[in-house]
Amino acid sequence: MLRLHVGKNAPKYYKGNWSFDSTKDALNFEPYHDLEDVEERYISTNSFNFLRTITQEEELVFRHVYGRDDTTYDTRAVELNDIRDLVLFLMPSEFLRPKFVEFMHHQAVYHLLHSLTIYFEYYLRMVEFVLIRRDEISGEKAQIQNEQTNDMKRVFSVYLSQYRMLVARNYSVIIKGEGDLEKFYHMKKLVNISQSIWDKNFHEQLLACSTQIVWIAMHRRAYNVIEMEMNRLFRSEHFVTSRPEYLSFTPAERSLLYGRNSKIVNYRTQVSPLIQELQHIRAEDLPILWIGERKYRGTDIRIMEMELEYIVPGPQLRLIDVAHGILGHPKKLYNTLLELDWPSVRYSNFSKHHDPYHIIRQPHLDIPKIDAMKMRQMTVQYEHFYEIHNLFETCHRQVIFKWLRREKIIKFYRSGGLLTNIVSRCEKELATTAHGPRVDQIIANYFKVKSRLRKEAQSREGDDDTVASGRIGNASPKEKNQVADMFYD
Known part of the structure; x- marks a missing residue:
């Protein structure tokens, strides 16, 4: 029996079986209380088992203990912190280490996850575009491609490389290990000995959590595509396993998706595609490295668009008519696992003409101008005047300790413990007659x-x-x- 006195913390996510009760002549819902034997209980990400579904007891623990506080900014909208907290609750227990939990709450990691969400939003659109074009140019009714189609593909490829460059910029900040990130660096001070085993496990855990966060942010679609591309970005193609569920691209499709900077050499000298993007940067793309740090001053419309997408917070993306997965969507449209609740969407009266969150409208790619690349070479850049300072809510040490006690809190509740809020706690203290400790x-x-x-x-x-x-x-x-x-x- 679930025991909780607060109405707003009642379960929203239901997982179970429907059966017909002949005595009552009605349908009866039986929720799962133990999902260990259910096949859909876990999902494997880089050989780590993340929870795919939760019981109602676990849902109450998450919403009452680990959910984002109502006093934070934009609590009614889905933010990246909400997805991160959900993944921290669903991740395996071996991830619950003080240094890793603190690392996931760091500002540099937040910027990396933010840029990954933007990149995969457009990468999935490009993969869909590639698959559609593959069907159009093959078969009995194959279409002939003209030179304008190839020019359009080149522009799309350059745009995707620019988003990849933004991810590489944020990732390089982490791997340098400077400032307050020094405690997470793999080299010990003074002795200069590398903690290779620890750094390997740390990198694998970060990669698995990043895959889960991006997958949930992208409406839980194209999981295999996200996992394959995430491993390729941070490893290189030498270390991406060949699996039957992964897509295989032709050389022309690979050049379109991976860009002209992607090169495969001997594995001893191979670097990741993210670092390759930083090794060959065009002169007109240099302002991308300062997006989010300086206010761009120039005439390049493409840099202005990328800066606007990056610096606008998720809850305000609807004001610029941009969609980054589920970021900025109202929480009332989603359940506890951040899955879209279609009855709530139906009663919101969205349409193609009124769809601020891009739920009804299908993802699409805006056709660029054919001479877009030539126009960018003629742009002018001016000296910057303003610095951009991001508002970031730092994580308190008590929050980290709370995450480290995740298994104990869940076990306490399952053993009969009662989760209480401040109201029920005060009522209990007023009802008791016992004195406190001396x-x-x-x-x-x-x-x-x-x-x-x-x-x-x-x-x-x-x-x-x-x-x-x-x-x-x-x-x-x-x-x-x-x-x-x-x-x-």
Whole structure:
């Protein structure tokens, strides 16, 4: 029996079987409480098993404990953080390590996932375009391609390489390991010894989570295409496994999708396609490397379009009539697993003339001008005046600890524990007549935790005792209340 007092946290995602009850002469729904034997329970991504579906108990835990807080920005719209939190809840337990969870909440990783979402939005459109053209130029009623069609394909290929360049720019920030990303770098300080095994597992986990995030953001479609291209981008074609469900492209189609910078050499000197994009950059494409950092000043319309797509937040994409998967869509149209709820869409009265979220309209590619590349070579660039500063909500350490206790929280709830919010907690405290712990016990618990934090800080950072004491003494009132709640509990 599900026990939760808050109505808004009632289950929204239902997974089970429908059966006919002859005694009541009606349909009866029986939800799954244990999905271990269900074939659709897991989905394999790079040999890691992610949850594909969840039970209603797990749904309540996710919505009540791990869902995005209502006090954050644009809480009514689907953001990239919502998809990331869902993937963190669905990922295997071996991923729950402090360094990896903290890494997934880093601003540089957010920018990488954002650029990957933009890239795969157009990459899937290009793959669909390639498959359609393959059918049109083959068979009994094959069409003849003219020179204008080839020019259009060249422009599409250049546009896709530009989005790939944006992904490479954000990825290079991470692999350099500078600034606050130094703690995630594979080289140890002073001794300069590489942590090869740790770095390999870390990279594999990041790649698997990125694939899941992009797949969910793209309405859970074309999973095999996303997985194949994600592995090709970050590895190279030498290390992409050959699977029957993967698409195979002809040399002409590969040149269209992968661009002219993609080259295959000996595996000893092979670099990933992302780094290849940064090795050969045209002069007119150099401003792409500053998108999101500087405000572009020039006459290149293509750079302006890319900058607008990148800097506009997801909830405001409808204002520029751009779609990046499910980003910016109202949450009321989706269930807990961010799957589209078609009855909600039906009652929203969307049409081809009123479709701000590109749900009814099919994805399409705007036909570019034939002389678009020549026009870009004649553009003028001016000196930049303004810097762009992004607003990013940093992750509190308590949130990371909460993710590390994911399995314990789910196990506690399944064993009969009750998830309570602040209202039910206050009602319980008012109804009880027992007194709390003594004052001396509270002080003893406080100093016990304080000494433990001091020892951890000394072993981790090698600082003196003032670092650990400063974390407690200089903490905000909200943090002190959270620490005090641990003592009462």
